[in-house]
Amino acid sequence: MTKGKSGKFNFLDKLVTADIAFEAFGKNLNQLFENAALALNEAMVDTKTVSAKAKKIFKLQNAQLNNLLIDFLNEIIYYKDTDSMLFSKYKVKIEQKDKLWKLSAEISGDKIDWQKHKLSADAKAATWHLFELEQKKGKGWRAQVVIDI
Amino acid sequence: MIQIPTTRPPLKRISEVIWEISPDYKKDAPAMQVPARIFATEKLLNQMDFAVFEQISNVACLPGIQKAAMCMPDAHWGYGFPIGGVAAFDTDVGVISPGGIGYDINCGMRLIRTNLTAEDVKPKLKPLVDHLFKTVPAGVGAHGFVKLTAQQHKDVMLDGAQWCIKNDYGWPEDKERIEDYGRIDGADPSKVSAKAIKRGAPELGTLGSGNHYLEVQLIEAKNIFDKQLAKKFGLFENQIVVMVHCGSRGFGHQICTDYVDTFRHKMASWGLKVRDEELACAPFKSKEAQDYFAAMNCAANYGFANRQLILHRIREGFSHIFGQDAEKLGMHLIYDVAHNIAKIEEHKIDGKKKELVMHRKGATRCFGPARKELPKIYRETGQPVIVGGSMETGSYLCVGTDEADNLTFGSTMHGSGRTMSRAAAKRQIYGTDLQKKMEKEGIYVRSTSMSGLAEEAGVAYKDISEVVDTMDIAGVSKRVCKFQPLGNVKG
Numbered sequence: 001m002t003k004g005k006s007g008k009f010n011f012l013d014k015l016v017t018a019d020i021a022f023e024a025f026g027k028n029l030n031q032l033f034e035n036a037a038l039a040l041n042e043a044m045v046d047t048k049t050v051s052a053k054a055k056k057i058f059k060l061q062n063a064q065l066n067n068l069l070i071d072f073l074n075e076i077i078y079y080k081d082t083d084s085m086l087f088s089k090y091k092v093k094i095e096q097k098d099k100l101w102k103l104s105a106e107i108s109g110d111k112i113d114w115q116k117h118k119l120s121a122d123a124k125a126a127t128w129h130l131f132e133l134e135q136k137k138g139k140g141w142r143a144q145v146v147i148d149i
Numbered sequence: 150m151i152q153i154p155t156t157r158p159p160l161k162r163i164s165e166v167i168w169e170i171s172p173d174y175k176k177d178a179p180a181m182q183v184p185a186r187i188f189a190t191e192k193l194l195n196q197m198d199f200a201v202f203e204q205i206s207n208v209a210c211l212p213g214i215q216k217a218a219m220c221m222p223d224a225h226w227g228y229g230f231p232i233g234g235v236a237a238f239d240t241d242v243g244v245i246s247p248g249g250i251g252y253d254i255n256c257g258m259r260l261i262r263t264n265l266t267a268e269d270v271k272p273k274l275k276p277l278v279d280h281l282f283k284t285v286p287a288g289v290g291a292h293g294f295v296k297l298t299a300q301q302h303k304d305v306m307l308d309g310a311q312w313c314i315k316n317d318y319g320w321p322e323d324k325e326r327i328e329d330y331g332r333i334d335g336a337d338p339s340k341v342s343a344k345a346i347k348r349g350a351p352e353l354g355t356l357g358s359g360n361h362y363l364e365v366q367l368i369e370a371k372n373i374f375d376k377q378l379a380k381k382f383g384l385f386e387n388q389i390v391v392m393v394h395c396g397s398r399g400f401g402h403q404i405c406t407d408y409v410d411t412f413r414h415k416m417a418s419w420g421l422k423v424r425d426e427e428l429a430c431a432p433f434k435s436k437e438a439q440d441y442f443a444a445m446n447c448a449a450n451y452g453f454a455n456r457q458l459i460l461h462r463i464r465e466g467f468s469h470i471f472g473q474d475a476e477k478l479g480m481h482l483i484y485d486v487a488h489n490i491a492k493i494e495e496h497k498i499d500g501k502k503k504e505l506v507m508h509r510k511g512a513t514r515c516f517g518p519a520r521k522e523l524p525k526i527y528r529e530t531g532q533p534v535i536v537g538g539s540m541e542t543g544s545y546l547c548v549g550t551d552e553a554d555n556l557t558f559g560s561t562m563h564g565s566g567r568t569m570s571r572a573a574a575k576r577q578i579y580g581t582d583l584q585k586k587m588e589k590e591g592i593y594v595r596s597t598s599m600s601g602l603a604e605e606a607g608v609a610y611k612d613i614s615e616v617v618d619t620m621d622i623a624g625v626s627k628r629v630c631k632f633q634p635l636g637n638v639k640g
Contacts, residue, residue, distance in 0.1 A: 017567045018227070067410070081352065082351065111290075112290030122288070124402040
């Protein structure tokens with residue numbers, strides 16, 4: 001395991017060979033999703049080198065919470081590719097309404113610049129491989145995600 | 150909590166390099182329909198992570214699977230199917246599974262010859278590699294040099310590499326030297342999501358990152374194993390060649406993501422149960438499966454087009470550095486192969502010809518001279534099979550055999566396969582140190598990411614020679630020559 005941002009996420013080095021795996025934590029779902037977004041971006045770049053210059057605002061919904069998390073991470077990957085951006089700030093709000101999980105997110109970042117940003121891997125998809133999402137009584141939420149790179 | 154396997158199932162050795170897991174290993178529904186077969190030397194078998202055996206035996210449980218679920222010697226665990234997985238399904242009663250093709254649809258390899266020798270290239274290696282690094286877009290966020298209209302993007306999905314050739318990004322002869330002539334029928338852009346199209350359009354003509362690369366390579370005399378065949382393929386000792394490894398970029402990934410999601414939600418309605426979420430699949434005759442196959446073919450064509458555009462830039466680059474046009478430099482394409490794909494192919498099952506949905510994930514087609522799919526130029530020799538190694542240890546050209554049809558549905562390895570995680574590689578190696586070490590050894594590397602470079606160090610991969618030898622011993626694909634890396638461009 002490689003320690004990530006303390007209490008927010010860890011990379012799980014021994015879980016996978018060719019890809020990247022992380023576990024993310026949160027006291028509530030909003031925090032969990034924000035920390036998962038941080039882990040995803042930290043897999044690609046040192047987010048301290050990414051200024052929060054431009055925003056992407058989007059909404060998602062899904063009947064299943066686990067699907068919502070995968071969709072959320074894949075939405076970030078989508079913007080990375082279409083807009084050549086990486087992200088360092090995340091604000092997520094999740095609520096359950098009419099049997100649907102609804103997410104609204106505001107993520108901020110910058111255009112990819114090899115001179116400025118300390119880049120590493122290129123995330124291509126959040127996958128269902130070894131996926132876990134659980135709420136532990138009194139301890140908050142934990143998600144385990146493998147990213148295809 | 151998901152349990153990672155800590156033991157290996159019982160294996161029966163059925164030949165020097167073929168091992169079998171009996172269908173008895175998983176008898177509870179969904180049970181194994183066929184055995185699982187692993188192609189490996191004993192050394193490679195002992196290096197394989199235990200999850201590979203679980204995954205391939207899970208694949209053997211899928212409906213309509215024929216003969217055996219197979220693992221190539223470079224296998225390591227992946228999503229649902231192991232990477233290095235081969236499986237064939239009856240088109241009537243079988244399934245199609247995106248995990249058996251991979252996220253990077255039509256990731257593949259391309260090999261280009263030149264008339265140049267080591268003495269021609271070595272003095273200009275740095276400017277050559279620097280120029281290719283500048284002109285072939287690579288790395289996170291890189292965008293391609295061909296700006297497509299929406300209609301042109303659709304045309305690429307339909308026509309693949311042939312679109313590029315028609316639009317002067319290639320030579321007319323190139324299409325004969327690409328698997329499926331660089332264009333697979335049955336692509337349907339209406340089955341591709343707007344998201345995939347938006348993601349794919351800016352990335353056409355880019356190398357990507359991770360283990361994708363273009364490499365300037367040398368054939369040393371000692372590394373030509375079949376002189377006659379090498380000559381027929383246009384290869385000679387001391388020759389410089391170029392190899393490309395890349396796929397369909399975000400376009401293929403998005404298509405896979407989209408359809409895994411579609412299939413997951415419908416599996417219960419089809420009465421399908423699988424042992425692993427990532428084995429999400431659909432009955433091949435279902436509308437959803439046909440839609441996925443049509444979209445997958447769009448991504449396959451995109452992958453061929455991608456490598457064709459990169460070839461165009463490589464020819465331009467060599468021409469710029471060596472002051473002659475690419476035709477005079479003899480820069481003919483030798484072949485282009487896909488190693489993440491599903492195809493409809495006819496194979497013999499119990500002596501009868503049957504139409505099958507062939508899944509090859511991290512596995513390369515290796516047809517022998519008897520197969521009609523091969524272009525005229527290779528009907529005498531068999532199909533060239535390009536096998537990419539690490540940037541330190543080298544790559545191979547092999548040739549397909551008719552015997553491969555009987556053993557592996559005409560399939561073989563795709564590369565050397567990882568043994569070390571990316572994080573473990575980065576803990577052991579600094580990218581800048583590796584770059585300097587390789588330069589001292591005569592290999593000049595340019596990369597957009599030093600940590601990405603460290604992840605691709607040779608120590609992180611299996612011994613490619615052992616992998617290639619396995620399939621040579623098995624009679625599936627025969628070694629022709631090995632290529633020594635001289636210059637490498639990575640994203």
